Amino acid sequence: MAEPELRSPLAVRAAALAISGGVGALLIRALLVLPKDEAGLAPLVKANLDASGVKNPVTAVLLNFRGYDTMLEIAVLVLATIGVLSLTIAHSDKWPTVAEHAAPALSALARFLAPAMVLVSGYLLWAGEHAPGGAFQAGSVLGAAGILLALSGYARPAGMTGFALRAAITVGFIVFLAAAIGDMLIEGALLEYPADHAKTIMLAIEAWLTVSIAVILASLFISSASPVEELRRRIRGGR
């Protein structure tokens, strides 16, 4: 089997350098003359921060002022997951094996680390209200825990291809959507949180998003993975 060339011929590289360099030069030239005194929307965010229900301005923007962006962003994530699943398990209906055997040292480590990661994740979720953090960060850590368990052979996701998986993937998005629609019914506009319950609603959304993001990230990894043993064999055997 012919491996593809990893690099292009010199002429191509030279030409690519020239033209991408051209783009870069012009780009940098524009970046260097950015207006210095443009305050942007920061003052506006600051002025409305209290009304948003959270103290962290970034979270306020993400979940309240521009919550719609975030809702669509989650849609992208769900969508990518569906796409990946359509390329992987849709045609075989079962997960690939990540690790055939539980590696003793690794699974011990995983057993130790995983609860800690769950804890960290919970903290990140909570901290997002007033400091950097939030659902994505929390979900990433949680998802990493899942991947670790899979790589160590401790947990096998083989059975989880059905409704439970799909529900876990979409639950965050669905909650978000439900909140958005609920707001429409109650307050009259999409994602217009009732002033008193804004924080609660956002926290609820974030919590469910954390679950979904974790499951999504883990399944994105696992669904395309090759068995660890095979990789190991290939590395030993060289190319």
Next chain:
Amino acid sequence: MPLSEWVGAQLPALVILVPLTAAPVAFLGVRLGRPVALVSALMSQPLAIALALEVAREGVLRYEIGGWGAPLGIDFVVDGLAATMILVTSVIGLLITVYASGYFTDQDRYRFFWPLWLFLWASLHALFLSGDAFNLYVCLELVSMSAVALVALTARREALVAAMRYMLAAILGSLFYLLGVALLYAAFGSLDMATLRGAIRPDVTGQAAFALMTVGLLLKTALFPLHFWLPPAHANAPSPVSAALSALVVKGSFYILIRLWIDVGSPSVAPGTAHLLGVLGSVAIVWGSIQALRQERLKMLVAYSTVAQIGYLFLLFPLVRAGGVAAADAWTGGVFHAVSHALAKSAMFLAAGTVLARLGHDRIEGVGGLSRRAPLTAMAFGLAGVTMMGLPPSGGFVAKWQMISASVLSGEWWWAVVIVAGGLLAAGYVFRVIGRFLGREEAGDREADTGRSPRTMEWTALALALGALVLGVAGQPLLDLIPIGAPALVAGIGVTP
């Protein structure tokens, strides 16, 4: 609050939410995909019509998401253009949905089609309604992501590689766009298009922002010479997907482009660019048509036809610069072209899909005499071809009428020459196929025919083609809708060229 009034007030949100809610539901329930999609499609229809009527009655609508209002929050902006695009998307979407429900024989294997398709639909609606430059980026990503996933759905190797090509191009295009958004925000401090319209200045940053966003969107719109990803992707996708891609998806990025150029940035930003785009559009018309002429596969031919037809859209840019009536004509003509092309092109791809379903291949050589066996499909292809050629009675003709008017009025008659030549070239490739359809069956053609063409497939293609024709004689309501809320530049009154 009575329901009807509530619905009236929430229309912009509802047209997005219906498919957006349907998408995860279709994903959750394995067998729910098809019924949910059909229900969603049928609901989108009245909503889109109501929205268009609302715009026709009330003028431009703004909807403040989260109650914040731009520029802090994100607004939906529904003007004539947006309402038109929503209307077209919902009509074509409905027919594609019906078609797809007959097209995928192995519903289980292609069960992910439905959520992906509903996401695509929702994201198109979101894109057309968005009034925020960054939100448009997210919408673009949603559109691209779902489109790519749909292209790769069959997991045939050609489809996979085409999807990869498409994916890389789409991400790159989005990055260029996003870079432009960053500069825009840095320079003018807002992401809301209406606010930006007031703040825009033709300084270095502003112009660089426009240039970068334009490049990204050109790549996503596949304007010559950036069309490299389009023919393989559109031709190797399942046919309902091809139809959606060619009819709607490329229009999405084009839509942002004209919003940016004509709505936000007046042509005082980078005047030379307008002519460059016009020239590239002209080349696309000729080049795409020539390539279509030499294709051996039906879907490839149709895909190259898209490359050509996209070129027409870009003649809009130089033509609106003339101002006055010419600009108004160019604006409505360009948009009308997008609309009628959407209808006709989806009809063509759906017809090609029926051919594929029957014959198991789409080699033009092998479709001899198909008009005997699948007359509705041949008819659909032919009628759609009328719009491609820009002949009356078809929406394509009305669009060309407006664009030629604009070019004559503005004194830049050479665009008219291109438009006319493009129509003739289109006739070349359309009749190449029709001639085969009407011609003799080669030995074995009949045997290869499985005869499988459900009525849902044949009639939906025909309905779309007929829709494109109806636009040609009864398109006036749409012609009246399109300019509502159009920028003063093209409103046609009181502006001197």
Next chain:
Amino acid sequence: MIPLSTLPAWTAFAAALVPLLTAAGCALPLTRGSAVRLAPLAAVPALAAAVAVPDGSIAVPWLASGIEVGLDGTGRAFLSLVAVVWTAAGLYAAGSPIVDRARFFGLFSLAMAGNLALCCTTDPVGFYIFFAMMALSTYGLVVHGGGEAKRRAGRVYIAFVVAGEALLISGLFVIGAAALGVGADSILGPISTALLLVAFGIKMGTVGLHGWLPIAHPVAPTPASAVLSGVMLKAGTLGLIRFLPGGQAETIPFGTIVIAFGLASAFYGAAVGVFQTVPKTVLAYSSVSQLGLITVAIGTGLAVPDLWPAAVTAATVYAVHHGLAKAALFLGTDLAARSTRRTPVLVALSLPALALAGLPLASGAVAKIVLKEATGSAPGAWSAALEALLPIAAVGTTLLMARFLYLVAMGPKADRKSVPGPLAVGAVALLLIGVGATLWIWPAGEVRYAAEKSLQAKYLWAAFWPIGSGIAIASAVWAARATTSRFAGVIPSADVYAPVFAWAHGRLEERERRVATPLPTPATPILAPERPAAAEPAPSEPSLLARAGLLESALLNWPTAISALCVLAVLLLLLAA
């Protein structure tokens, strides 16, 4: 004495159209038998109308492009002549062994209707309609029976007819337009006159335009030849009388030319005719010659506008005389050929033959006097010239007739099976009576005056000496027949036209042969199969499309594509700056 009734003007026209009924009858299977039997008598109503319907005309605006029908003196004379000759020919045909009778009598009736009706119309459109109807249906009569010779003759005939019709309609446009009060242009008037002269000249066989006459007459079935020569040629005369702007000063320049052509025809016809070897060809040339004399009369009327009425009378009278006599001669030719006892026929035929030469007591003498009355006032030297030349023309006529009678007498022995019946004999007899009697009972004053005059000694002598001289010369030629017979046939039957016709026939027949090469018929032919053309040039190009394809695959190449993107980005950034 005339009119005998107060019938409206259109009745004559309606009567003239009666043969259309028999024509239609011959076409329809059910009525075919009776129509064939009735066709010979179809002209009788018209004859009755000629006698009974008073002068006058009426517009029929709904018919064709609006026509006018009715009778005047001239029309009545021609209508009578036409009706009599057609009846005689019809009766003769009924008594002749003609093949395919339904078709023959159908076409015969159609031509008859045209010929009769054109006498009853007084406007250009009406005249043209029936003139064309007559001329075109006669084609069918000329070629009736089929065969190569007839086809060739028919071809010549139709070519002259078509050319004549085209010229005629062109001339008539001007007249029609003038009637509407438009285009009364000074230049168009003379052009129109010239066109009419040429168009009718073709019909009348004026020298130079006469090529079809000696070709078509001999091949046609005899009754058809009789009407052709007897009355159809006279349609040209009637046309000239009707549509030339007679009596107006503008015609003067045409006068002498027409007289000259008339005279030339008179002599040329005689001179060429005597060399012919077929009796009917001789008669055809005689017609050329005789109609030349009528042309002289017309020319005189043109040259001296005041004389126009007299010229018209002369032309009319002469036309009647010649029509009856010539028809009798044609029918007689056939009668003689079919008769087992030829002498009585020859004797009978010598009456019209000599009548043509101006024999006293017969129509010819009267006609010639009327003619002389008119030509006597010809302008300048023409008067004297005509005075001298007309008797010489009569000598020529006599010679021609002698030649004719000689050829008839020498003709091949008759076939017993086709002995003429009473109908045929009666038809000839009818015409002979006409030749003898018509001009004596002619009601018009001038004719009666001339008829009386013809019995004066001076005129008897003037009539006799050319005949006598002619007979003498003929006798001399006969006496020296050992020498002179070598000259028979040295001039071919179409004289100067012969090589032209031969060439044209050759070309056409050659083309026909080429075209008719049979080709295989394809399985589902819609069009005839293509003639095998030269092989298509083999496609030798890496075609433009293929080259476009190569370029496109370069564009689709990833590094190229992204580079193009970068270049575009650079361009846009630079354009923006």
Next chain:
Amino acid sequence: MTQADLYTVAGGVLFTIGLYGLITRPHLLYKVLALNVASGGVFMVFVGVARRVPGPAPDPLPHAMVLTGIVVTVSSTAYALALAKRIFTETGMATLDSADTMEGGEDAAE
């Protein structure tokens, strides 16, 4: 040159590097990575933009946008990698030349 400029210029450079890699590297994995580098560049520009506001606190809006952008990039990267993997499984190669996309023809309707 301020600190903000340093970020933005570095972002520009990263974007350029990504562009270069995208052109020159045939392997799909590299192409996806190149795009990741380029998006990193874009995010750097955002971060630089966020820093330019007067006062100690950066503008939260670009930060929020970067976060959204990251999620989007993660999504598309994940999908692109899955696609590349699948291409490799189907063709044994992971380049854009793995199949002739202009030919082919069957699709889901068989």
Next chain:
Amino acid sequence: MSWHTLALLVAACTPFLTAVAVFLLGEHRGTLRTATGLAGAAATAAAAVACAGSALISAPGEYAEVGFGLLEIGFVLRSDPLGVVFAVVAGCLWLVTTVYATGYMSRSSDRARFFGFFSICVGSAIGLALSANLLTFFVFYETLTLATYPLVVHSGTPAALKGGRTYLNYALPAGAALAVGVIWLHMIAGPVEFVAGGSLPSSLVQTHAGSLTAIFALLMLGLGVKAALFPLHGWLPAAMVAPAPVSALLHAVAVVKAGVFGIARVVLEVYGPLGRDLGLIPLLAAVAAFTIIFGSVRALAQDDFKKRLAYSTVSQLSYIVLGVAIGGPLAAAAAIAHLAHHAAMKITMFFTAGAVAEEVKVYRISELDGLGRRMPLTMGAFSLAAIGIVGVPPIAGFATKWLLGMGSIEAGQAWVVAVLGLSSVLNAAYFFPIIGRAWFRGPKSEWASEHGTKRVEGDLRMVAPLVLTALVGLAMGVLAGAALSPASWAQMVAFLEFGG
């Protein structure tokens, strides 16, 4: 809705509805389909006649109209006296042709497709006849272009496809030229209505002389292809691969007449006196005159029956163009009358060609010998029509020629008379040999040995229509002067065009 507008709607819409019904009924429900086709054609013919009645009793400027807005111009139908001439001709002959085609196509495949597109073609012809403005006209004009294609290539053979391609190669660029001309004209003059006597304001001559000339050239280029003006005529002989009913109704009446009718509309009712002021008309007249002669000369050289007829059509169409271009009321009347006259005669001839091809498989003139005895009605009808075209009275062609000749003198263009004369001679030269062969020669072709010379006409459904049209052609000539005859009607129209 008054009966005036109702008639207008029925006339324009019925063919399209018929087409839809025929397509839907499909290949296998033959009887019902035929009945539908006949009913549609009959309704259309009746409605067209009703439109004519409406035009007759309406005062000028108050003709019935129906339409809706489109592109600030409107999609408007109107029954004016000029338009109804063509509408009635197309509508009535469609009915006849439908009967004929039922016979002709009885053994053919793809009949639903055939009759469907046929109906669309007729509908387009009637629609463009009744169009009230240039936009509407153009819409129908192009519809006609497109709907004709499937009929030209109907048999699907390579030869048919080639013919179809040739057709498109001419028709589509022509459509493009027409489109540009129409749009450009609208830019200059606003919505262009058809108004008797011309709708362009004379002030335009001063301001836009150059543009108007260029537009006129574009319009003539566009219309000239269908009108088969030299050198744009090449498609017509090539299109003879189509089945006979198509050649008969479309390539002798509907399609080609659409071109000449358009020229008439443009010259008489758009440009009006401007055409003369700008010096455009004489050039058009010259081209038409040349085409008349050229077509005839080319016809002489054809042995293929239908191709000879096609070249004859090329020649005859230019009579109409010439009549329009002469620029006088009588000549214009001739042109308008010839729309109907030529239609009746030429359709007969194409019917004959088709009947002969179907019955005895004869496609060449050199194989026609003696056919008069075998198919006397058919060949009789043909002969009547042929001598009519030649201009022999009292058949319809003569009525045209007479008006045209006088009209040319009236307009001071007497040179046209020479063209007419020469053309008549040439017409005779290519038609008379056909008559001569059919009636005055003995049979020599294969059919004679197969069937003998026994009289066996073809299918009655084919013979009856062609006899009928031949008689109509005769009647049009014999009764040309009668009220409501095409010639009289045409004079009435011309009277309106030239304001008395």
